[in-house]
Amino acid sequence: MEVHVVSSTVIPQSLPPTETTKIPLTVFDMVIPNIHMAVLYAFMPPTPTNTALKHGLMKALKLFPTLAGHLSGNNDRRRPSVSVGGNGGGVLMVETNIALELLDILPLEPSPKLLQLHPQTDIAQHLLQIQFNRFSCGGLVIGITNHHRVADGKSMSSFFVTWAKLVRGLHIDKFPVYDRTMLIPRDPPRCDHDHWGIDFQPFPLPPSSLPSPLKSNKVCNVVVHYSVDFISKIKAQMPRKHSTFEILAAHLWKKVTRARGLDLDTLTEMSVAVNGRSRLRPAVPSEYFGNMVLNTIPRAHVKEVTEGSVADVARLVHDAVGRIGDGYIRSLIDFWEINSGDELVSVADVEGPVLCPNLEIDSWLGFPSHEVDFGAEGSLCGFLPSWVPVEGLVILKPNVVGKGGVDAVVALFEDHARLFKQISHSLD
Structure with missing residues (x-):
């Protein structure tokens, strides 16, 4: 499968550079592995145009601003945060063409070959990366990677559903909640369970803790x-x-x-x-x-x-x-x-x-994969990790x-x- 890259652009943050908000990562963000996750959604034709998808994406990012932000203090294990606004950030959007019919590679199953269908995760410069893969038949595979410390699978599912609804011009009645006050410590804080070696390790790591x-x-x-x-x-x-x-x-x-x-x-x-x-x-x-x-x-x-x-x-x-x-x-x-x-x-x-x-x-x-419907009558025919x-x-x-x-x-x-x-x- 030869994937031909047509364009690669960065969708900027919706906030002006003069407006900066820092959203601290919580303990639940920090207990998650410090990696990008990748998922593929495949749709049979007919599918919406890349322009329609991009316009819907820009609307969705106004509701989910942290996905277009950037991690500040990512090397500080004490209190990193997501900066929304200011310099940096944005969402990488890649467009490709593939000279095959989508049916030629169905059913989709995880394979190293499918890594071509989303931007690389090990050198990611953006918290959210999206790739639109167009097949000769009009079929579409959307490859998405996101930094796991910004959102879990449940949160990203909400983003996908909202994005799809905005592409279809539907009303949005559920909005993301960013309120961290629900997660404040008790006064005084106390540990009733052992979290060492289960959730966290102290730094520096002992040699026995290093991966084999x-x-x-x-x-x-x-x-x-x-x-x-x-x-x-x-x-x-x-x-x-x-x-x-x-x-x-x-x-x-x-x-x-x-x-x-x-x-x-x-x-x-x-x-x-x-x-x-x-x-x-x-x-x-x-x-x-x-x-x-x-x-x-x-x-x-x-x-x-x-x-x-x-x-x-x-x-x-x-x-x-x-x-x-x-x-x-x-x-x-x-x-x-x-x-x-x-x-x-x-x-x-x-x-x-x-x-x-x-x-x-x-x-x-x-995850409500059946609700990720971008319209144009294209049916979902794949929902999977790439590899x-x-x-x-x-x-x-x-x-x-x-x-x-x-x-x-x-x-x-x-x-x-x-x-x-x-x-x-x-x-x-």
Whole structure:
């Protein structure tokens, strides 16, 4: 696939340079890895013009100004912020042509080739980067990267939906919330939970905390589809009610661990991303723009995971998720305040590219991908990460091509991936 770049421009911030506002990053922004995230949306023709998309984008950025801002003090682990207005910032917009029909590359599955469909993340100069990839048939793939410390997946989903509505000329009735007063520490602050080694590490890092180099084994991305019928069969095995996420997380933990062939007495962990908005008291509005995701970590020995029932493993996941409540969130806010004079490093930044014997599972199931409709009657035919390079990372996403159910993107070494595909749908 040859991607021909037609133009590359920067959409400036909507505020004049004389008006500058600094929005401090919260502890929830800083516990997130310091990286750009990438996602692809693919649409069958007919699709709106790039000009229409750009005009809608400029309107959306007035509502989501931090996406066009710039990080100030990004190297200061104490109190960085997003500067809106002033010099710098803006959004990178790239336009490309591809001399293929979109059908020629469908169905889209994560691959290093798809990295061409969005701006590079490792040398990003802007918090938000967007690439419009036009195919010969009129099909469109929009590749987006955003700095994770400015917004989580829930926030970016709200941005995509708003942008799409503005392109279609629709009324916007939900606006982003930037109020940080909901996240202030208690007086006096106190830590009721241990956050060292779980959320943050002190700086400088001890040598034992540094990431290990990537092994020579090639990491590949496996996409497996779990139909509504298959999910119902797993739920039928449950003596108590569990969410779709919990049962699929348990099922995948079992299958990935078995595919890796680990010793039965090895301890394995699964990092689970939890949206904290509704878990704080009072709850943070769902429109809150920024990060409000925390990780919780169920642990067990390989024997318990591989030989235990799906119900047993789902209970481990359920109990770990349940530990993320108002008390834990308030404790983390206070931890950040108590250690305000120290340099802290997110544990997520020192994990490295190989998670084995552990894994991480992120859910995109609650993202309203079906509402990302830019009009012109073009139907959504792809919603996915471009490529997952981290061994042991799993992403659950809704299937958007009419099958329903859930797609799981699983990044594993090749030899483990082959076995995983063979056992991915076994119910034992």
